Amino acid sequence: MQLSSNVYEVTDIGAVQELYHSNGWTDGLPVVPPTREAVEACLEWAMLSPDQLIGIEPVRAMPVTAEKLAINAVMAGCLPMHFPVVVTAMTAMLDEKFLLHGATASTGGCAVFIVINGPIRLEIGASGGFNALGNSDRATAVIGRAIRLALINILDVRPGEIDRSTIGHPGKFTYCVGEDEEDTTWLPLAEMRGMPPGASSVTVMAAGAPRQIMNEWTTDPREILETFAAEMRANLRHYSLHAGNYAIIIPKQLREHIQAAGWSKADIAAFIHERARIPRREWADVGKGAVVRDRGDSIYPALESPEHLLVVAAGGPAGGFGAVIPPWLGHKSQAVTVAIGACVDCEPPKG
Amino acid sequence: MRFAVLDPTNERSAPLGQLAPRPGSLRGKTVGFISNGKEGTKGFFAHLDRMLREEFGVAQVVSRTKSNYSAPADGWIVGEIANWDMVVTGIGD
Numbered sequence A: 001m002q003l004s005s006n007v008y009e010v011t012d013i014g015a016v017q018e019l020y021h022s023n024g025w026t027d028g029l030p031v032v033p034p035t036r037e038a039v040e041a042c043l044e045w046a047m048l049s050p051d052q053l054i055g056i057e058p059v060r061a062m063p064v065t066a067e068k069l070a071i072n073a074v075m076a077g078c079l080p081m082h083f084p085v086v087v088t089a090m091t092a093m094l095d096e097k098f099l100l101h102g103a104t105a106s107t108g109g110c111a112v113f114i115v116i117n118g119p120i121r122l123e124i125g126a127s128g129g130f131n132a133l134g135n136s137d138r139a140t141a142v143i144g145r146a147i148r149l150a151l152i153n154i155l156d157v158r159p160g161e162i163d164r165s166t167i168g169h170p171g172k173f174t175y176c177v178g179e180d181e182e183d184t185t186w187l188p189l190a191e192m193r194g195m196p197p198g199a200s201s202v203t204v205m206a207a208g209a210p211r212q213i214m215n216e217w218t219t220d221p222r223e224i225l226e227t228f229a230a231e232m233r234a235n236l237r238h239y240s241l242h243a244g245n246y247a248i249i250i251p252k253q254l255r256e257h258i259q260a261a262g263w264s265k266a267d268i269a270a271f272i273h274e275r276a277r278i279p280r281r282e283w284a285d286v287g288k289g290a291v292v293r294d295r296g297d298s299i300y301p302a303l304e305s306p307e308h309l310l311v312v313a314a315g316g317p318a319g320g321f322g323a324v325i326p327p328w329l330g331h332k333s334q335a336v337t338v339a340i341g342a343c344v345d346c347e348p349p350k351g
Numbered sequence B: 001m002r003f004a005v006l007d008p009t010n011e012r013s014a015p016l017g018q019l020a021p022r023p024g025s026l027r028g029k030t031v032g033f034i035s036n037g038k039e040g041t042k043g044f045f046a047h048l049d050r051m052l053r054e055e056f057g058v059a060q061v062v063s064r065t066k067s068n069y070s071a072p073a074d075g076w077i078v079g080e081i082a083n084w085d086m087v088v089t090g091i092g093d
Helices: A013-020 A036-045 A066-076 A082-093 A100-105 A122-123 A138-154 A220-238 A250-260 A263-273 A280-286 B038-058 B074-081
Strands: A007-010 A052-057 A064-065 A111-117 A177-178 A201-207 A212-214 A246-250 A277-279 A300-303 A309-313 A320-324 A334-340 B003-006 B030-035 B061-066 B086-088
Touching: A007 A320, A013 A309, A013 B086, A036 A066, A036 A082, A036 A100, A036 B003, A052 A066, A052 A082, A064 A066, A064 A138, A066 A082, A066 A138, A082 A122, A082 A138, A082 A201, A082 B074, A111 A122, A111 A138, A138 A177, A138 A263, A177 A220, A212 A220, A220 A246, A220 A250, A220 A263, A220 A277, A220 A280, A246 A263, A277 A280, A334 B030, B003 B086, B038 B061, B038 B086, B061 B074
Parallel strands: A111 A177, A246 A309, B030 B061, B030 B086
Antiparallel strands: A007 B003, A052 A064, A111 A201, A201 A334, A212 A320, A246 A320, A277 A300
16 A cells, blocks of 8 residues: 655654644644554555545645545544544535535634444444543544544644634534434434435534533423523524524433424424524623614524434433534534445446 | 654645736726625725725725625625736635
């Protein structure tokens, strides 16, 4: 296998860390040394040649090759079996609808929220259980981190360079979850978004920090979901009035009440779509009266349509804690779902 | 233990467009402004407009605003650039 990256000879593991930190090649945490052997193992696992083009970031015309992505995946701690998920996440992010440059350069400081669906979750141990949005497992930790390191190193998304985030959020270290498909009757997110049943898929969304909610005092789906909708209304007030993709994380304890009442993900989305909206005049209540002007009675929904809500089953088995994950900024960036192993620009097979 | 490790960066710069020839003087020229539409651009471009006309003799200032401040300028705006002698843009945050 012919790799083309520059090679640096260093004396020990400490020198590796200093080399990478001093060049601005890390997220501030130690990295796994990206040796030729480790990088080649990732490429072989994913059956990709080093020069395979994963895609081109269109605004700055910057290519992302399999070799460079694998180097960053190894640095993040990925094993070869994690690499196809990293490749698919990057493929999805390079879809024009994602607006990768805008999302990663913005002062808004969003991160790339990644949801893994399908059998690959079980193969790599991507958990949607305890601590789902935190340090739940090795796979989601390193996959999310690989995407951040790839942005930093391949596309120059370093703080103060391309990344102009004012404050950012902790999801910029890693922000990845495997949906808990086994412990719900609902369809997986990827299937709701058009992927074939049983396919392993990755969904990416340019996302703000999770906003945690709690409601352990009802079994009524409407009341449970009203709490989620209220948090979305709060985001409309405190952050942005623009409608876009929102994700909601519903844990097992709350899922069981909602499922027992016969509600599907589509029912949830229809309810939230109706409830998560505010009149513009509410901006005056939170110190933003200067921009209400004569549009106080205009209604601003969080979702343009119910399909824009990403409903994800995840979280530990006990506790009425859920989360709303808001969009970076309205629908400027759209969530994208791609099946693992799918070639988006291959010629269809002949005959 | 010695390590041979690989460079994680793109090892290439973003391709840059070709710079147009520099105008010798601003007098009588047409200047285009491309604003990203953020609040801060209004005062900045209004001041620059006045300065270019009053102090540098610019004949005309054409102001255009992008429909999405996070994305490249709309095609119809880019299409107009050929009619201008120079263009000024800024993030205005």
